Amino acid sequence: MKGLLTTPLRVDPTAFAGDKVAFFRYGAVGERVLISNDTGEWAMLSPQQFDAFYQGKLEEADPLTVELGEKGFLRASLDLESMSAKIRRKKAFLRSGGPHLHVVVATLRCNQACRYCHASRTDMDRVDTDMTLDTAKAVVDFAFQSPSSILNFEFQGGEPTANFEVIRFFIGYAKEKNRYENKELIFSMVTNMTLMTEEKMNFLLDEGVMLCTSLDGPKDLHDYNRGLTGSKVGTYDQVDHWVNRINAEYVRRGMDPNLYHVDALMTTTRASLGRGREIVDEYVRRGCRSIHLRPLNPFGFAVNTWKQIGYTMEEFLNFYRDAADYILELNLQGVQIQERMASIFLTRLLTPDDPNYTDCRSPVGSGTATLAYSFDGSIYTCDEGRMLGHMGNDFFKLGDVRGSAWKDVAHHPTVKAVALASINDALPACSNCVYKPSCGIQPLHNFMFDGDLFGQRPRSRKCQEFFGEQSWIFQRLAADTDGRIERIFRRWTIQRPRTTSSSSEGSA
Amino acid sequence: MSMEPVIGERRVHFVVSEELYPLDVIQGASYLFIDRCYVWLDRPADKQVQVVLRSKGQAGAEELEALAGEFANELLNQALRKNIGDTNAKIREFVMARAFFAADMPSTVDRLLAELDAEEMAVDPLEISVPWDHKAGGRPPAGSTDG
Numbered sequence: 001m002k003g004l005l006t007t008p009l010r011v012d013p014t015a016f017a018g019d020k021v022a023f024f025r026y027g028a029v030g031e032r033v034l035i036s037n038d039t040g041e042w043a044m045l046s047p048q049q050f051d052a053f054y055q056g057k058l059e060e061a062d063p064l065t066v067e068l069g070e071k072g073f074l075r076a077s078l079d080l081e082s083m084s085a086k087i088r089r090k091k092a093f094l095r096s097g098g099p100h101l102h103v104v105v106a107t108l109r110c111n112q113a114c115r116y117c118h119a120s121r122t123d124m125d126r127v128d129t130d131m132t133l134d135t136a137k138a139v140v141d142f143a144f145q146s147p148s149s150i151l152n153f154e155f156q157g158g159e160p161t162a163n164f165e166v167i168r169f170f171i172g173y174a175k176e177k178n179r180y181e182n183k184e185l186i187f188s189m190v191t192n193m194t195l196m197t198e199e200k201m202n203f204l205l206d207e208g209v210m211l212c213t214s215l216d217g218p219k220d221l222h223d224y225n226r227g228l229t230g231s232k233v234g235t236y237d238q239v240d241h242w243v244n245r246i247n248a249e250y251v252r253r254g255m256d257p258n259l260y261h262v263d264a265l266m267t268t269t270r271a272s273l274g275r276g277r278e279i280v281d282e283y284v285r286r287g288c289r290s291i292h293l294r295p296l297n298p299f300g301f302a303v304n305t306w307k308q309i310g311y312t313m314e315e316f317l318n319f320y321r322d323a324a325d326y327i328l329e330l331n332l333q334g335v336q337i338q339e340r341m342a343s344i345f346l347t348r349l350l351t352p353d354d355p356n357y358t359d360c361r362s363p364v365g366s367g368t369a370t371l372a373y374s375f376d377g378s379i380y381t382c383d384e385g386r387m388l389g390h391m392g393n394d395f396f397k398l399g400d401v402r403g404s405a406w407k408d409v410a411h412h413p414t415v416k417a418v419a420l421a422s423i424n425d426a427l428p429a430c431s432n433c434v435y436k437p438s439c440g441i442q443p444l445h446n447f448m449f450d451g452d453l454f455g456q457r458p459r460s461r462k463c464q465e466f467f468g469e470q471s472w473i474f475q476r477l478a479a480d481t482d483g484r485i486e487r488i489f490r491r492w493t494i495q496r497p498r499t500t501s502s503s504s505e506g507s508a
Numbered sequence: 509m510s511m512e513p514v515i516g517e518r519r520v521h522f523v524v525s526e527e528l529y530p531l532d533v534i535q536g537a538s539y540l541f542i543d544r545c546y547v548w549l550d551r552p553a554d555k556q557v558q559v560v561l562r563s564k565g566q567a568g569a570e571e572l573e574a575l576a577g578e579f580a581n582e583l584l585n586q587a588l589r590k591n592i593g594d595t596n597a598k599i600r601e602f603v604m605a606r607a608f609f610a611a612d613m614p615s616t617v618d619r620l621l622a623e624l625d626a627e628e629m630a631v632d633p634l635e636i637s638v639p640w641d642h643k644a645g646g647r648p649p650a651g652s653t654d655g
Contacts, residue, residue, distance in 0.1 A: 005540045006582050013587035018595035025589075038600060054588070080599070084606035091607070428539050432589045458543035 004467060005429050005458050009033065009047075017056025022075050026050070027434035029474040038425075039086040040348060040437040041071035044478055086352065090437075093356040093369065097147035098410065101358060101365070103154045103372040103383045104139060104170065106131050107163035108390070112192055112235060114214075114226045115309050116267055116296055120390035121158050123229065130163045131375040136170045138401040139373045144174075144181055145406040146371075152186040155209075156383060158375075161195045171207050188212065190265070193242040194228070194235050201246055205253065211246060213239055215264040215286075217272060217279035224271050225309075243286060261287060267294050268319060269309040276323025284330065284337055291327070292340035293320050295465060297384065298448045303391070313461050317468035324472055331488045338492040345470050347493040348438035350486075355495075358382070360440035360466065364422040367398065367415030377401040379409055381418055384444045396444065418443050421453035429457035435470045513576035519562040520572040522579075526555045529583050533590050534559070537582040545575065 008028050024035045033050035036042040045053060045064070052058050053073070058065045069077035108129035110121035122129045131139075143151055153174065155167055171187055178185050188210040204211060216222045223234020243262045250260040264286070266272075266279060276293070283291045295316045296309065324339050331337070347355040358365025359382075367381035377400050380386040385396025398404070398412045409415075422441035424430035433439065445462045446455025457463045476485050513522040524534055534557050538547045541561060548560040561575055 003540060003544060003578065005543075006578060007585040008581075009585060010581065011584050011588045013584055013591050016588055016591045016595075018591060021592070021595075023592060023596035023600055038603065054592075078599070080603055080606070083603045084610070087603065087607035094608075428536070432536075432586075432593075456539075456542055458540055 003458070004464055005433070009050075011054070015051075015055045017054065020056035020075055021054055022073055022078055024054075024073055025432055025434045025436060026054075029471065029478050032478045034434050034474055035073065036434050036437050037072055038437065039072055039083050040090055040352075041073070041086075042349065042434075042437075043068060043071060043073070044474070089352050090348070090354050093354060093361070093365075096356075096369070097149065099143075099146050099367070099369055099371045100148040100150045101152045101154060101370040102139075102143045102146075103156055103370065103386070104131070104136075105373060105375050105386065106136075106155050106157060106160040106166050106170075107375055108158040109162045110157055110159040110192070111162070111194055111229055112159070112226055113229045115305050116225065116269060120387055124162065129158070129375050131166050131377075133166060133169050135375070135377045135401065136166045137173055138377055140170060140174045140177060142379070142401040142404075142406065143371070143373075144177055144183070148183070150184045150186065152188065155187070155189040155191075157190075159192050159195060160189055161191050161200055164200055168203065171209070175207075186210070190214075192226070192235060192239070194238045196238075196242045201242075201249065205246070205249060210263070212263040212265060213243065214267070215239055215243075215282065216266045216269070217275060217282050221271055221275060221279070225267070225269055247287070257287065258289065263290070264288060265292060265294065267296060268311075268316060269296060270311050271309070273311060273315055273319050276319050277326045280323055280326050280330070280337070284335055289336055290338050290340050290343070293323055294341075295461075298445070313464040313468070316465065317472075320469060321472050325476075328476065328485065328488060331491075332484065336491075341469055342473055342489075343492040345438045345466075345473055346489050349473070350490055351493050357440070359442060362422060362424040362436075362440050363419040364441055364443060366396070366418050366422075366444065367410075367412065368419060371398070371409070373401060379404060381415060382444065384442075388444070388448070395447065417453055421446070427454065427457065429463075433467075435467060438470060439466050511580065513573060515569050515572045515576075518567055518572075519560060520576045521558060521560040522576055523552065524557045524559060524583065526557060529587060530590065531557065533583060533586040536586040536589070537579060540582060541575075541579065 007026075009026070022037065024037050026033055026035045028034070029044065031047070032044045033047055034042060034044050035050070035053070049058075049064060053064075053068065058068070065074065068074050072078060072083055108120070108122040109124050109126055110117075111124050113121075143153070151174075153170070155170075160167060167189070174185060174187075187207060189204065190212045193213050214226060216225045219234070219236040222236040222239070226235050227233060228235060243264070247257060247261045251257055264283065266283075272279065280291060295313070296306075296311075298306070324342060327337055327339050341360075344355050344357045344360060347353065354361070356365070356369070358369040361369075365382070366385065370382045372380040372383040372386040374380065374386050374389065378386070378389065379398045379401060380389055381396045381398060388395065389397055396414060396418075398409045398414060421427075421443040424433075424436050424439060424441050427441065430436055430439070430441070442462050443453040443455070446460060447453055449461060450456060450459070473489070477489070480486055511522050511524060513520045526534075534549070538549060538559065541547055545561040545563055548558075548562070550558040550560070552558045559579065561572075561579065563572065563575070567575070
């Protein structure tokens, strides 16, 4: 009976030197004690150093005094203006204007029946679940009302290429409209590749649409998770063919393959457990520089198949640590690949900025940084909220592109409630958690598991997941005697920007 | 009453003095145990809080005693966290207010650089020593905001 969030440290609250020590949070990382503060600064101390620190007994000449002073842990050297500036920079996303990520469900139809399908798909003959051209136009018109200077349209489904006519129209109309709006437009698509053709590929690449597919690992694992409807035939071979074909086409067009390639996402099922290294190898073999080791979401069909494909969070974290350690081993051998979730936490921990990953943020980006549009024009806070809507619960629905005014959606009570429920400075357990500055909340997960947006941290799977992943980072840093791991982690925080122009960066 | 734990079937209870630990410290510690236990709080007497921890699974006497011990240690940690928070509350409110609600201000470094630039300008009416990046428009003019 070990607790996740209890503190395995012996402390003496009566010895706290409030006149010398500034605000900090703390927690144990193996034999070390991690401290962090509101600006996102952190330090790892020995238990003896920690005692001396909070009891105000650090010697002035101790190098640790200088380090902790510079990081804002000691009252004598507090620079309040600098602290405010650091926080303002970390939270710069709050001033970005409005939703920039617009998830567009072109259709619910899909020719696959994945065991964990998050999207609550319909069969291929259900053309009534296609977005119409009129709805697509209304979505574009609505999204352009966002004050954000960037609009990122992400096409999802179902399988979006099943309704390609709408994709063509959507992109053309958005680009035409943007001649007068002058926003930065980004298009991306999550596709299973099974309905891809040369013509569709050329259109998508011509229009600068970034492509992402699902790849769960080696062929047998991928095919087990992701089969075609009505048969047990897997889709690995088609994914393999089109990823190679599209990547080759990028190269043929003179684009840097390090920046321009098909991205891939994996979902961990029970069948993935114990196979993390093989999954990583599959990604490395394809030249992928990033892999997001994602646990199952309790949405869509996964709710019904949980007993078959689900697992405990402890099982997932064992899988995560094993795969992430392997990724580090590969990095030490010169192979460039990062774990995506770790890179998000590391960007917050090792740089002055926040990567603005809307799914793990405080406050979360649902409704304030993202909106999702279902095929019928319904507007939701985020794609997961839309999925929940397809399961019959419209709690996260904000309106409709035809009937709702922008300000009514932007100021919708649900948007405010979701934001309030995800400010981790003000949530029990989060507010004192040492990982608070680098962590985020997903109220929708709380809603799914606990039936309310706020949830209870010690029982939250997302809390266990994020806590476990950040613990892995700090455990590796604590054991990093020669700085090699920190150098790798710093590399994971560097993101080279893509441009929509083709070959100007060449192949560096 | 003492804090000595009393062990029963799948449950352990003990009394915490509010003179030693404020109620929010007791509640804060209790919250962290809800993944493993059902937690009841009661007030058997003035300034006393009874904590009942009932294990969600099977638990022997040794485990239950350890659970109570862990709770006692967590009380100390929660008390320290409360001290840290209370002592620094005003400073944190000031810093947060400045970060989010004050008009964007140049940082200390920007302000010092601006002062140095102003001094240079004062003795250099021909602007010969204007930094190249000002001429190139690379750096904002002194006194501009960062927002």
